[in-house]
Amino acid sequence: MIKKNYSELFEFTSAQLARLKKEYEPLKGKRYDNTKKVEGIDLVTSTSEENHFAANRYAKVIATPIYYNGNIQKGDTLLVHHNVFKYYNDMRGRQKSGRSYFKDNLFFIENDQFYMYKQKGEWFCHDRYCFVKPVEKQESYLVKNHKEEPLVGTMKYLNDYLLKQKVNKGDKIIFQPESEYEFVVDGEKLYRMYDHQITVVL
Numbered sequence: 001m002i003k004k005n006y007s008e009l010f011e012f013t014s015a016q017l018a019r020l021k022k023e024y025e026p027l028k029g030k031r032y033d034n035t036k037k038v039e040g041i042d043l044v045t046s047t048s049e050e051n052h053f054a055a056n057r058y059a060k061v062i063a064t065p066i067y068y069n070g071n072i073q074k075g076d077t078l079l080v081h082h083n084v085f086k087y088y089n090d091m092r093g094r095q096k097s098g099r100s101y102f103k104d105n106l107f108f109i110e111n112d113q114f115y116m117y118k119q120k121g122e123w124f125c126h127d128r129y130c131f132v133k134p135v136e137k138q139e140s141y142l143v144k145n146h147k148e149e150p151l152v153g154t155m156k157y158l159n160d161y162l163l164k165q166k167v168n169k170g171d172k173i174i175f176q177p178e179s180e181y182e183f184v185v186d187g188e189k190l191y192r193m194y195d196h197q198i199t200v201v202l
Contacts, residue, residue, distance in 0.1 A: 025105050027058035027077060031085040055082040057183060059109060077118040079183065084113055115192050116157060116185075123185065125159040130198065131183070131190045132156060132175060151175055152202075153191065161195050174200040 033056045059078040100107045115129040132153035179197040
């Protein structure tokens with residue numbers, strides 16, 4: 001009897017959550033983006049479910065909460081954290097979905113789990129996030145064991161706070177160490193950062 005009541009309570013709670021949170025599905029219906037087309041053939045680039053670089057980072061908005069009045073609209077594309085769609089194995093080795101999973105191929109995404117949204121073909125930064133394009137290594141008398149200039153980049157996508165600080169798209173900037181969270185956005189390698197991690201505009 002107790003188990004039956006608990007089940008009914010759980011179903012009620014899930015229904016409430018569906019009305020209060022945004023619902024998303026992985027873009028193209030895949031949890032992992034681990035294939036690359038070469039001469040018309042899809043090649044698998046990773047078979048590991050633990051490889052976060054292979055996780056799908058794009059989500060399609062299926063529904064928004066009833067009382068939501070923000071910028072996100074049904075049909076938008078979101079750039080999300082790599083754990084949103086990933087599987088993981090529990091202590092017994094059983095495949096499980098993460099905390100964002102709702103049902104079928106639908107997921108709930110919290111406010112801190114996405115960084116940009118795309119509307120009408122244009123990307124917009126969410127909250128305190130911004131995106132920086134790395135700069136290729138410059139010729140110097142110093143020996144640099146990097147393909148990129150360390151801690152230097154150009155602003156690609158800015159949030160409202162940075163725009164108010166007169167930072168512009170294309171500005172060369174210096175950022176704090178350990179602030180690079182790598183994404184590939186429309187085929188271009190970018191680093192997601194918080195706006196406070198941008199320290200100098202050159």
